Amino acid sequence: MIKKLKNMLQLLKHVDLQQLDALSKKVDIPALMDGMSKMSEEQLKGMAKLLTSDRKKREAPEIDADFYNIEAKLSADDRNLQLKVRGFLEREIKPIVNKYWLHDEFPFEIIPKLAELNVCGYVYKGYGCAGGTSLMDGIIAAEFGRIDPSIATFLGVQSGLAMGSIYMCGSEEQKNEWLPQMQRLEKIGAFGLTEPEVGSATAGGLTTTCRKTAEGWVLNGQKKWIGNSTFSDITIIWARDVDDNQVKGFIVRKDNPGFMVEKIKGKMALRIVQNGLITLTDCLVQESDRLPLANSFKDTAKVLQMTRAGVAWMAVGCARGAYENALDYTLKRKQFGKPIASFQLIQNHLVEMLSNLTAMQTLVFRLSELQDEGKLKDEHASLAKVFCTLRTRDIVSRAREVMGGNGILLEYNVARFLADAEAIYSYEGTKEINSLIVGRSITGISAFV
Structure with a gap:
């Protein structure tokens, strides 16, 4: 008693x-x-527990989308660089992207700041570049994608496609002329492969032509969806030689006669990226601006293989950004007197998102390890591109789902990811084309038309 x-x-x-x-x-x-x-x-005791349970405020765990602690495998220097990039993006890019995305404009004031970050052309050796690993290059792409896929795409075009074409297919003179300036973002590059009527069929169906003359090379045709092209200093143009029917690459300067760019308007995705429709009308290019090691589409494909891995990483970043913003929202948004994160159906969506994200993270990590080991094949990059962009679409959709109507408002930082994921899903090879590359690898049978 x-x-x-x-x-x-x-x-x-x-x-x-x-x-x-x-x-x-x-x-x-x-x-x-x-x-x-x-x-x-x-x-x-039960009554005491009932009375005291509401008084004990549970602190929500820190939002950490690296659920399997994959980043612990990075060296201390690489981890510090990752956090440096993350801090820069949180501080300089995140506060402004919604405004520029809404108005379909590019924030040119960030270019000098990006240059100071010193990550452009990260994997290349020499020419002012860091000579870093593909793994760290992928980590950087994911960090950019986590904040804004448009700025990630700008860097991917500059650092990967444009600089990569010169690095892999250019002469030593061309590398020395352009790569240091592009690394410092003093010169901006674009990459012109896709055409108005030719997307997936670029391997054998380019309609843009080049013809050797006594004055140089004459290019005719159009290129569409060319990122950065409205303000780039140079554009890498891929064209079919009318004499040997082989694809060749050229450095086309913005002031070359016969070169014209028209901005593509009305996009619903990657609105900060300035995509252009390029028209080449008897555009004269000097022999010194032809990429000497670009003599067939196989040479173009080498550049695409390298950058396709970066697109997979960018998709991981896009998915991570959507997941983190959605999780944060569910912890703060209250319905029926408690955070919606406490409801079973919401938690199911969050776990599905995290499961896909974790699978993507482990896949691209190994992908970049293969790249650094010199073992990367087309089918490796294609599988990563297919899986990561497909799962990203699911993640951003669920992120919008848990946020209800607020999920379509820019201010809640998920609507952008939802829209941008659609562009990432399609560029650098559609799901279907990349699936056929993997299918050919595992069956030994080509199903291409």
């Missing part, structure tokens, strides 16, 4: 005088005490 009385007194410690006074106006206190005296010790 004495033990039970102690438990009752302990229970009353959790009730202050103001609460007790309010309770006395609603409840017969003597009767309540009598009832409590008849409770078992377990019942009293």
Whole structure:
């Protein structure tokens, strides 16, 4: 009996005088005490737990989308660089992207700041570049994608496609002329492969032509969806030689006669990226601006293989950004008196998102390891591009789902990812084309038309 009385007194410690006074106006206190005296010790403990549970505010765990702690495999220097890039993007890019995305404009003021970050052309050796690993280059692409896929695409075109074409197919003179300036973002590059009527069929169906003359090379045709081209200093143009029917690459300068760019308007995705429709009308290019090691589409494909891995990483970043913003929202948004993160259906969506994201992270990590080991094949990059962009679409869709109507508002930082994921899904090879590359590898049978 004495033990039970102690438990009752302990229970009353959790009730202050103001609460007790309010309770006395609603409840017969003597009767309540009598009832409590008849409770078992377990019942009293249960009541104490009920009274104190609301007082214990549970701190939500820190949002960490690296669920399998993959980033722990990075060296200390690489981890520091990752955090440096992340801090820069959070501080300089995140506050402005919604405004520029909405107005379909590019924030040119960030270019000098990006140059100071010193990550452009990260994997190339020499020419002012860092000579870093493909793995770290992928990590950087994901960090950019986590904040804004448009700025990630700008860097991917500059650092990967444009610089990569010169690095892999250019002469030593061309590399020395352009790569250091492009690394410092003093000169901006674009990559012209896709055409208005030729997307997936670029391997054998380019309609843009080149013809050797005494004055140089004459290019005719059009290129579409060319990122950065409205303000780039040079554009890498791929054209079919009318004499040998082989694809060749050229450095076309913005002031070359016969070169014209028209901005593509009305996009619903990657709106910060300035895509152009390029028209080449008897555009004259000097022999010194022809890429000497670009003599067939196989040479073009080498550049695409390298950058396709970067697109997979960018998709991971896009998915991570959507997931982190959605999780944060569900922890803060309350319905029926409690955070919506406490509801079973919301938690199911969050777990599905995290499962896909974790699978993507482990896949691209190994992909870049293969690249650094010199073992990367077309089918490796294609599988990563297919899987990651497909799963990203699912993640951003669920992110919008858990946010309800607010998910379509830019201010909640998921609507952009939802739209941008559609562009990432399609460029650098559609799901179908990349699937056929993998299918050919595993069956030994080409299903291309």
